[in-house]
Amino acid sequence: MAVSPVDAAPAAASLKGLLPAELEALAVREGARSFAGRQLLTWMYGRTAASFEAMTDLPRALRVRLAAGYRLEEATVAAERRAADGTIKLLVALHDGARVETVIIPEDDRVTLCVSTQVGCARGCGFCATARMRLARNLAAAEIVEQVVLARRRAAVTNVVFMGMGEPLDNYENVRRAVLLLTAPSGFGLGSRHVTVSTVGIVPRIRQLATDRVPACLTLSLTAPDDDLRSRLMPVNRSWPIAEVLGALRDWADTTRRTPTLAYVLLKGVNDDLVRAGRLAALALKARAKVNLIPFNATLGFERPPEEVVTRFQEVLKRRGVIALIRRERGGEIAAACGQLATEAGRA
Numbered sequence: 001m002a003v004s005p006v007d008a009a010p011a012a013a014s015l016k017g018l019l020p021a022e023l024e025a026l027a028v029r030e031g032a033r034s035f036a037g038r039q040l041l042t043w044m045y046g047r048t049a050a051s052f053e054a055m056t057d058l059p060r061a062l063r064v065r066l067a068a069g070y071r072l073e074e075a076t077v078a079a080e081r082r083a084a085d086g087t088i089k090l091l092v093a094l095h096d097g098a099r100v101e102t103v104i105i106p107e108d109d110r111v112t113l114c115v116s117t118q119v120g121c122a123r124g125c126g127f128c129a130t131a132r133m134r135l136a137r138n139l140a141a142a143e144i145v146e147q148v149v150l151a152r153r154r155a156a157v158t159n160v161v162f163m164g165m166g167e168p169l170d171n172y173e174n175v176r177r178a179v180l181l182l183t184a185p186s187g188f189g190l191g192s193r194h195v196t197v198s199t200v201g202i203v204p205r206i207r208q209l210a211t212d213r214v215p216a217c218l219t220l221s222l223t224a225p226d227d228d229l230r231s232r233l234m235p236v237n238r239s240w241p242i243a244e245v246l247g248a249l250r251d252w253a254d255t256t257r258r259t260p261t262l263a264y265v266l267l268k269g270v271n272d273d274l275v276r277a278g279r280l281a282a283l284a285l286k287a288r289a290k291v292n293l294i295p296f297n298a299t300l301g302f303e304r305p306p307e308e309v310v311t312r313f314q315e316v317l318k319r320r321g322v323i324a325l326i327r328r329e330r331g332g333e334i335a336a337a338c339g340q341l342a343t344e345a346g347r348a
């Protein structure tokens, strides 16, 4: 019997997103040895095979059974834009027609991929395009890792950050599975220091990341060092104010023995004054965190601070002994800010 050429039958069960032990059990259920589960993992993520037919070292009978009952493809690329700085933005179409975005960012000797975890987002941050879409649904773990597969067919991805559309910790279990697959040696094989989960500060889930020993770095999107401003910019702060979220961050750091990062989006005339730089420095020292400063690409009624303001802000942090890096938003001309491509496509 020939292997079906149609690997992505819509009614078929999802194969991506299964953890290594689950794939081994599946291989046994389908009449093969458990080792075939590991081979499957390598074919799907290490070699990003596009069909079961291509998995030539799997027993033929297993390939036939997999093609009949499972789908390999979780998403397709609906649109692709390339910026002059090398950034590639993919608009990824999921099986139900929903669309999310994935951004490939080459920088020096690394290639970082920014993946989405939800269709839309419920958190309503004032400076974010995705917030305007509202939350439609969570992505399955398979749909998260598929973004990495699609990106790997275009670039040698070295780092993955969960900073695209959606709040990762509002989709905890699928994000946890995706991290485990990214760091599985026979999966994507990334080191845990090359995978970063970013959150606006969902305190119970930050604590769960530590309890579950999820092998990833952690970034807190802070963006304001005082509760008053932060609650206005990021409604999540009304549930978990700064002191509470920094306490969870510090506990996470103690348990994992890792240094957390505070991301601070600099908005002209809103949070870029030197008093706030001093407050941010104090918080970073307390949380034993480093700081990424991200001058905002002007949109949604906000403006980017002038270069000298950004430099002065950074200097205040450095003088207090805080490691503070300026991260450039990349691919501005292809709408690389959070959620912009998907919202543009939605309008089209």
Ligand code: SF4
Pocket: 121, 122, 123, 124, 125, 128, 129, 130, 131, 164, 165, 166, 167, 200, 338
């Ligand atoms: S910044 Fe992140 S958490 Fe906030 S609304 Fe946008 S996607 Fe959601």
